[in-house]
Amino acid sequence: MSERLNHLLVLPRLRIQNANAISSPMTWGFPAMSAFIGAIQALERNLPDETRLIFEGVGVVCHRIEPQVTEGGVIKSFHLTRNPVDKSGNTAAIVEEGRAHLEITLLIGVGSEGEDLGSFESRQALARQIFDQVQGMRIAGGSVMPAMGEKRYRPELISFDDNEDKRKKQWNRLRRRLLPGFALVLRDDRLRAHTEALKAQDANATALDAWLDLSRLNHECHVTVDENDKQQVEWQVRRPFPGWLVPIPVGYGAISDLYQPGEVANARDPNVPFQFVESLYSIGEWVSPHRLRNPDALMWFVENDLERGVYRLGNDYAQTQFEEE
Template identity: 40%
Template sequence: MSYLIVLPHIQVENANAISGLTYGFPAITHFLGFTHALSRNVQRSHGLSFNGCGVVCHKHQVQAHRASERGDYYFSLTRIPLTKEAKTAPFNEEGRMHMTVTLFIECEGSILHGDAGARELEQHLQSLCVTQRLAGGTVTSMKPVRVMTLPQNGDELQNITRREMYRALPGFALVDRSELLAQHVAERRAQDPQVEMIDAWLDFSTITYRAGQQEEGSAQWQYQPKPAKGYLVPLMVGFTPISPLYAAGDVARTRDTTSPFRFVEAAYGVGEWRSPHRVTDIHQLIWRYSVSTEHYICSHAKPLQEADLTEQDHSDF
């Protein structure tokens, strides 16, 4: 049986704001990792498993500053003590942010004792979530957890989706639109076969102007629209391998010496921040791990279809 668990308005301090080549919001792998940590706990205590997670962001504040009004932004870093030689100690730059998010978790299993069991699970998760780290940040507070039955389709599913999405306002839901990246890469390579994937990916985030030649010889700069309309952002969506799969214990100094090991690098896609009241099916919001022999990618359990978009959704940002 399927259930929907809502963790509303989780306030997180000093979460990781850097995700591979992108910054400004944690990667979706952070939220699925948080879900997996909760799942391992409730699997032992309640016999339940969490299969996916949807994210709605209500507030975010990147800890950054700039020296002048037109200058570049810099992360506000923690002061590191000097070394014994009174020199600045080497350290990795950390981008931090505060955020408030609501998580929608898909749960599989059977909750015993009906409503009483559901209320007991809510109390268990309420106390468990504040002891976990989310995207490396500290959970400072959250509103009461809600547990409800999740139908797969029909009017009841639409009613639950509508009610929960309106409760998530104001905020923006993060949905996967990586199919737009694949489409844009194909279009650019049809014009120029030498175009690199990263160039097509950056088209979704860069602001581009192109000079147009005028009759009198002067140039006029014209804004070049993004590859697609909507609040689209570059996104880290998982990992892809860069080495063979080594047997357990073959690679020295690994955290887990009992599991096979493989070196990986970040994989990227395109996401869209969408107003929750435009989500028509809660399954379109749920991210899951899509694990194959070669890749470890996060995607939606039910991909967003073009037919789900309205004319307002296509408004240009």
């Protein structure tokens, strides 16, 4: 995202029931960020004609997540539903679906297309209108539950001041509202750095090796000998980088040519071009909002490269967070 945010729509404490917890073929837990990008695109398309706003990106702060899985033990399994019998009277097959209950705050970058965002009253009216509209949507496959009506969790459309000091005060005030919680940001830089570190040890190492290494906890045995020649064994968890790093899907990469509408049988929409793709992966980090220096650091946006067949999401956390250092 080349330009910094001027307006930010805050939709606080949305309670989502039965959101999709299987974010990709290789990851599970919090929904993929592409699900939230899709949600705000659907929201933008369904805005009334007189509401002339453009949504330019989305940030997500998770306050609570409750995966619907069995408790206890090392291996967990999802709670599955028993579907009704089929038309022949036989038991229908069980399709594994992962679900989770969420409580999140959505932060949407807003651009004005002729909409008056100068007055506080007009901004708050728009925020309340959009917040009410979200209550009837589905986000990440889950249902948005009705708001609890707590006054401290009111929606807000913030217009950031051009003065840098005032802008920082506005952001500091918002950061306190987002606590407790964690924001998911992109750490492509961590993946690149760890890939280079592994290649320095083994020339055959790949980005996949680095991704898998960062996705797990590596327990290493350390043996020390004391002054009496007695060995002491200590197991430690090796972490290449500090922080709460997680594997995440970030989009899709093409594995076929782009077919014209109607060329591929049984396509979901025969009126648009079709292309076979596979998931793209990277590393994300959960960061407490109070550590973010500016709102741009948590915003996700579409970053496609159509010539290469890459459809992925971007986030400028690494650039905006450390550019002053």
